[in-house]
Each structure stands twice: as structure tokens, then as C-alpha cells.
Amino acid sequence: MASVSAAAAAASTDSATVSSDACAKIIDGKLVAKQIREEIAVEIAKMKDGIGVVPGLAVILVGSRKDSQTYVRNKKKSCEAVGIKSYEVNLPEDSSEDEVLKHIATFNSDPSVHGILVQLPLPHHMNDENILNAVSIEKDVDGFHPLNIGRLAMQGRDPFFVPCTPKGCMELLHRYGVEIKGKRAVVIGRSNIVGMPAALLLQKANATVSIVHSNTKKPEEITRQADIVIAAVGVANLVRGSWIKPGAAIIDVGINPVDDPESPRGYRLVGDVCYEEASKIAGLITPVPGGVGPMTIAMLLSNTLESAKRIHKFK
Amino acid sequence: MASVSAAAAAASTDSATVSSDACAKIIDGKLVAKQIREEIAVEIAKMKDGIGVVPGLAVILVGSRKDSQTYVRNKKKSCEAVGIKSYEVNLPEDSSEDEVLKHIATFNSDPSVHGILVQLPLPHHMNDENILNAVSIEKDVDGFHPLNIGRLAMQGRDPFFVPCTPKGCMELLHRYGVEIKGKRAVVIGRSNIVGMPAALLLQKANATVSIVHSNTKKPEEITRQADIVIAAVGVANLVRGSWIKPGAAIIDVGINPVDDPESPRGYRLVGDVCYEEASKIAGLITPVPGGVGPMTIAMLLSNTLESAKRIHKFK
Numbered sequence: 001m002a003s004v005s006a007a008a009a010a011a012s013t014d015s016a017t018v019s020s021d022a023c024a025k026i027i028d029g030k031l032v033a034k035q036i037r038e039e040i041a042v043e044i045a046k047m048k049d050g051i052g053v054v055p056g057l058a059v060i061l062v063g064s065r066k067d068s069q070t071y072v073r074n075k076k077k078s079c080e081a082v083g084i085k086s087y088e089v090n091l092p093e094d095s096s097e098d099e100v101l102k103h104i105a106t107f108n109s110d111p112s113v114h115g116i117l118v119q120l121p122l123p124h125h126m127n128d129e130n131i132l133n134a135v136s137i138e139k140d141v142d143g144f145h146p147l148n149i150g151r152l153a154m155q156g157r158d159p160f161f162v163p164c165t166p167k168g169c170m171e172l173l174h175r176y177g178v179e180i181k182g183k184r185a186v187v188i189g190r191s192n193i194v195g196m197p198a199a200l201l202l203q204k205a206n207a208t209v210s211i212v213h214s215n216t217k218k219p220e221e222i223t224r225q226a227d228i229v230i231a232a233v234g235v236a237n238l239v240r241g242s243w244i245k246p247g248a249a250i251i252d253v254g255i256n257p258v259d260d261p262e263s264p265r266g267y268r269l270v271g272d273v274c275y276e277e278a279s280k281i282a283g284l285i286t287p288v289p290g291g292v293g294p295m296t297i298a299m300l301l302s303n304t305l306e307s308a309k310r311i312h313k314f315k
Numbered sequence: 316m317a318s319v320s321a322a323a324a325a326a327s328t329d330s331a332t333v334s335s336d337a338c339a340k341i342i343d344g345k346l347v348a349k350q351i352r353e354e355i356a357v358e359i360a361k362m363k364d365g366i367g368v369v370p371g372l373a374v375i376l377v378g379s380r381k382d383s384q385t386y387v388r389n390k391k392k393s394c395e396a397v398g399i400k401s402y403e404v405n406l407p408e409d410s411s412e413d414e415v416l417k418h419i420a421t422f423n424s425d426p427s428v429h430g431i432l433v434q435l436p437l438p439h440h441m442n443d444e445n446i447l448n449a450v451s452i453e454k455d456v457d458g459f460h461p462l463n464i465g466r467l468a469m470q471g472r473d474p475f476f477v478p479c480t481p482k483g484c485m486e487l488l489h490r491y492g493v494e495i496k497g498k499r500a501v502v503i504g505r506s507n508i509v510g511m512p513a514a515l516l517l518q519k520a521n522a523t524v525s526i527v528h529s530n531t532k533k534p535e536e537i538t539r540q541a542d543i544v545i546a547a548v549g550v551a552n553l554v555r556g557s558w559i560k561p562g563a564a565i566i567d568v569g570i571n572p573v574d575d576p577e578s579p580r581g582y583r584l585v586g587d588v589c590y591e592e593a594s595k596i597a598g599l600i601t602p603v604p605g606g607v608g609p610m611t612i613a614m615l616l617s618n619t620l621e622s623a624k625r626i627h628k629f630k
Contacts, residue, residue, distance in 0.1 A: 146468075152468075153511055153515070206530040208527060222499075
């Protein structure tokens with residue numbers, strides 16, 4: 001996708017308003033995500049005009065977790081806004097694995113569905129691995145299938161889909177013109193859904209990548225060598241200003257609630273990076289919220305469009 | 316597998332004979348590989364006694380490259396020595412992809428075959444990816460299938476097979492008692508068959524891993540931070556003594572011919588690591604030849620045994 005000078009311009013204006021002595025440019029994920037959604041809407045309109053097809057995304061939700069319901073509702077709304085048709089299955093908490101698998105099979109063979117998403121976490125009595133592996137590799141818009149991860153890791157191979165959150169991190173780096181090739185990158189955290197695929201993506205883009213995790217000794221030393229840091233570990237304010245190389249690009253995936261009696265809700269959300277400190281040292285930084293967060297759904301829409309284009313050979 | 320004090324003891328004796336001022340303990344891959352082959356032979360004898368089954372390894376060779384023929388002959392000999400039954404198909408250089416695929420399909424459904432290996436490189440008119448992907452994931456003893464690589468990369472998943480050469484590197488570290496958890500590791504090279512899976516294995520063993528490659532600036536700086544170095548880049552003597560942290564464990568996968576008028580063949584084999592320099596600084600080091608080399612076939616035998624045990628549920 002193209003780089004976006006508007007985003008960068010808006011960001012540099014914003015940065016002055018957030019903290020008077022901050023020197024880092026703010027990476028405005030909300031703005032970038034909005035631009036991407038607009039680009040997707042244009043592409044979908046063209047596709048509809050050209051071949052009479054719109055992308056379809058199926059979401060399977062099991063149980064009635066409030067947070068999952070909110071996510072699914074947001075996904076549905078975002079789909080509608082860009083012209084993706086959404087399909088939804090809501091199953092009770094005590095459904096059997098077989099019932100979920102049956103719905104996956106139906107969506108796998110439905111030609112109007114181009115992406116299938118099983119909302120996590122699943123109830124404890126279900127085997128995540130069995131269920132996620134049942135999603136057709138061509139419709140695995142989450143990119144969590146081990147075959148996709150393997151292709152992501154390998155040179156000369158490409159995954160069908162790149163997992164949404166790490167894809168969003170890369171997109172932010174690209175749109176803000178951050179050079180990756182030959183740069184030192186540190187990924188903090190090695191989860192299957194963010195840290196590990198983010199490291200593979202940076203590696204594929206020819207960065208020299210190190211992964212920092214709970215067993216890493218002196219994580220600050222290695223992080224301080226990095227031109228690019230992606231923090232995805234889920235520990236509030238873990239990465240302090242002293243961990244940051246001056247001028248580095250910081251992508252903060254963490255969204256951690258911390259007590260805040262001054263907030264009406266009694267808490268506020270902070271990242272894995274101590275923003276107050278890091279923003280004085282970094283060259284670019286994502287805020288929390290408003291950084292990586294809005295990118296995840298935008299990338300899900302992008303993966304769904306990509307899938308429909310591939311299946312219908314539409315360029 | 317168990318650690319081997321005999322190997323370590325033998326190695327420390329050897330180290331004195333190789334270079335008078337070398338301080339590194341030599342990792343004797345030849346000796347370790349021999350011990351592993353003996354352990355495998357014992358296990359196979361037990362299996363044969365217990366359930367009347369021996370592991371079977373099928374090798375498909377296309378064309379008449381001298382080096383490939385030598386490899387295949389060595390594999391066959393090694394199989395026979397431990398009690399693995401070997402199956403071989405030799406196809407002419409101008410065979411079609413379909414012929415190769417037909418043989419793979421036959422071996423996939425043959426219950427006496429537990430491992431299938433397609434000797435690389437294949438002739439240029441064939442698509443490696445198509446052919447390698449046709450090997451049943453349960454019999455992919457090379458561990459090159461992207462599904463295996465994906466499972467290797469993911470937490471909470473395990474591959475059916477670990478690629479032989481990187482598995483051999485890890486086995487050498489284990490058998491020489493090198494602690495991996497919490498250590499800094501640098502892998503030089505990121506090939507699909509050695510560097511990348513070696514990095515994933517070190518990462519799974521809780522090292523803090525960095526991958527150095529052709530785009531890495533100042534590779535010596537990051538390498539010098541490593542307690543463990545795996546060099547697999549194919550450049551003779553790339554890693555100099557000054558790149559090595561004192562006391563580090565060095566696993567040299569490279570086997571590079573360099574001109575040597577004093578050798579009867581006119582050349583000799585050297586690794587990616589300048590042995591003369593590195594052995595004075597490292598704590599442990601593999602020689603070339605006689606380090607990682609002999610481990611690859613031993614690990615292939617190990618993978619074939621493992622596969623037969625899994626398929627026949629033999630513990």
C-alpha cells in the first residue's frame with residue numbers, strides 16, 4: 001500500500017499537542033486505519049462493478065462473553081461500512097466442538113464467504129487447535145493456521161494471509177516511511193498472534209531481528225540497540241525511556257488497564273511502553289489507545305478483500 | 316536424548332592435539348553421531364522384537380548428479396547399519412513431475428514406509444514446492460513442509476519432524492551440556508533448511524535469538540554478544556575470532572572448499588567460522604569436517620525411527 005504523507009503531517013501536528021517536551025512523531029493509527037478503510041471501500045466498489053461480487057466475512061462466536069460480543073459487533077459494523085457482507089453464527093456456550101466444526105465446514109464450501117473468523121477465546125471444553133485447523137487455508141483471514149505461519153517463516157514462500165495485528169504494525173511502519181531493510185529490530189513478546197509473526201515479518205523485510213521474552217536477561221540492553229521496537233508482551237509500561245535508542249521507531253501493541261482514580265471508569269489504558277518517557281527519546285511512537293489498535297480490524301478487512309480478489313482472480 | 320560425558324571427555328582430549336594454544340573444547344560430532352546411531356540401533360532392535368516392525372525410509376533420486384548419488388548411497392548404508400529398511404527410486408533426469416508425484420503417492424500409502432525423502436536439488440524443470448508439499452506430513456522426515464515449520468515457530472505446537480541439520484546442531488549443544496535457556500544466541504544465515512529452523516529451535520528452547528544475514532550491518536557486533544553462535548551461511552571463514560564472545564559455544568554448519576595446493580585434491584574444506592582464530596576464544600567449537608556434518612544423517616535416522624514409533628504407537 002502507498003505511504004501516506006497526510007498521516008505523517010497530521011501526526012507531526014498532533015505530537016506538539018500531546019506533550020510539550022515530547023520529540024517523537026506520533027504514529028496516528030486511527031487516521032491510517034481510516035485511510036485504509038476508505039481505500040478498501042473504493043476497491044470493493046470497483047470489484048462489485050467489475051464482477052458483481054463483494055467480499056464476505058463469516059464470524060463464529062461461541063458463548064456470551066461481553067468483550068467478544070463487542071469485538072464481533074465492531075467487526076460487523078466495520079465490514080458493512082466498507083461493503084463487505086458479514087455472516088454471523090452465534091452458538092451457546094455449551095455447544096459441542098462438532099457443532100462449531102459443522103459451521104466451519106459450511107462456510108468453507110460457501111463461495112460467497114471469503115474469510116472465516118472464529119472469535120477467541122473459545123469455551124474451555126473446546127480444542128482451539130482442532131477448530132482453527134478446520135478453517136480452510138484459503139479463508140483463514142486471521143492467518144493463524146500453522147501452514148500460513150510456516151510460509152511466513154520461509155524464504156521464497158508467501159502466506160495466504162498475514163495475521164492482522166502484526167500486519168498492522170508493518171503497515172504503520174511503511175506508511176510513516178520507516179526503513180526496515182538492514183535495520184536492527186527488537187520484538188518484545190513472542191505470542192503466536194503478535195510477537196512471533198511480527199518478528200517473521202520484520203525478518204522477511206530484511207531487518208536484523210531479535211526476540212526478547214520472559215527468559216531474556218537484560219532486555220533493556222538489546223532493546224537499546226534497536227532502530228525499530230515492536231512491544232507486544234502485555235505488561236504495562238515495561239519498556240522505559242532508558243530502553244530506547246534515540247530516534248527509534250516504537251510500535252506499542254500492548255493495551256493494559258491501570259488504576260486511575262481520576263478516570264470516570266476508575267482505570268485507563270496504557271501500552272507496554274512507558275509513553276511519557278519513550279516519546280522524549282524515540283523518533284516515532286504509537287500512542288495507546290489510537291496506535292496499533294485501530295489497525296487490527298482494518299487489516300482484517302484488507303485480508304478479506306485480498307481473499308475475495310484471489311478467489312475471483314480480480315486484480 | 317541423554318547428555319554424553321564420554322563425548323565431552325574424548326573431545327577435551329582431542330582439543331589438545333589439534334592446536335597447541337586452542338582453549339576451546341572441541342565438539343566431536345563424529346563421536347556423538349556414532350553414539351546416536353548406536354542408540355537408534357538398540358531402539359530398532361527392541362521395536363522389531365516388540366511389535367515385529369522396523370522403520371522404513373524411502374529415498375527418491377531424480378537424475379544422476381554424482382554428489383546426490385553419493386548422499387543417497389551413504390543414507391542407504393547408514394539405514395542398513397541401524398536396521399532401517401531403505402526403499403529407493405531412481406528416476407532419469409528427464410522424468411516428469413507427475414512421475415515423481417506418483418512415486419510419492421505410493422510411498423505415502425505404503426505402511427512399511429515411515430519416512431520419505433526427495434533428494435535435492437531436483438532438475439530445473441520441476442517445481443520443488445509442489446513435490447515437497449506432496450510428501451505426507453506424517454512422513455516428512457526432512458521436516459521441510461511449511462506445516463512443520465509453522466508448528467516449529469508456534470508456541471504450544473510441535474512439528475512432526477525437526478529438520479535434520481538444525482536438529483543435529485541442538486543435539487550437539489545438549490550433549491555437551493550447553494545451557495540454552497536465557498542465553499543470547501545468534502544464527503548467521505537464514506536458509507529454510509538450516510538457519511531459519513535453527514533460530515526457531517533456539518527460540519523454543521528459550522534463548523534470546525537474533526538472526527544475522529546479508530543485510531545485517533556490523534554483524535560482528537551482534538555476534539560478539541552471543542553465548543551461542545550457529546553459523547550456516549556458506550561463506551568460508553566469515554566469522555573471525557574478533558566476532559566471538561570469550562567462552563561462547565560455536566556450531567559451524569558451513570562446509571566450504573578452499574584452494575589448498577598442499578592437499579592431494581587441491582582443496583580442503585573449511586567452515587563459516589575461522590577455526591584457527593575462533594578456537595582460541597570460544598568455549599566450545601565444532602570442527603569442519605567432523606562437527607555438524609555427521610549429525611545430519613544421524614538425525615535423519617532418528618526422525619525415521621521417531622516416525623515409525625509414532626505411527627505404530629510404540630514407546
